[in-house]
Amino acid sequence: GAGVSQSPRYKVAKRGQDVALRCDPISGHVSLFWYQQALGQGPEFLTYFQNEAQLDKSGLPSDRFFAERPEGSVSTLKIQRTQQEDSAVYLCASSLGSVNEQFFGPGTRLTVL
């Protein structure tokens, strides 16, 4: 079946613009995670959903970052008033349950000029 998909794959934004990144998890996967991967670093946790409930948002770096998963499937990560330090690859992962393997999407590479 289809894996985790993300769109857009690449996004260039001018500083101060708002962006929205989309994640389509594997069908039926309950858990959904967002990670931020800076160049040459490992992914860092941003937020976690179980179905539509956002159970952990401790990794969101500021109140400019907002994530939602209103129907328990597709998720959107929104970044308001983008800054240069927001430039990174944003990875989405889903898993069947809470203790299962996390499957990653291809990521969205965000560049803020």
Added chain:
Amino acid sequence: GENVEQHPSTLSVQEGDSAVIKCTYSDSASNYFPWYKQELGKRPQLIIDIRSNVGEKKDQRIAVTLNKTAKHFSLHITETQPEDSAVYFCAASKGGGSNYKLTFGKGTLLTVNP
């Protein structure tokens, strides 16, 4: 919170040799330890994982060992091939409640020279 240290940051081996990557973690409550392989510009892909109730797991040329007392775990790749060249990440997770998030190491760039 959890902290995962990974060494070495780069590793170069000759084809056919073995490669070992080591990680340590700080939170004794962590109980799930996956290893991901990430090729340039691609998504991380799980290659092997281990849970805290076992000490070793093997899958063909890849093995992982876990020492809970010392809080460290290692990835072993035998008979390396050029296609093994990639960045490898270790990670740790506590599981349970809302603690499913993975904490990753900084990665090891493995280069297998033909």
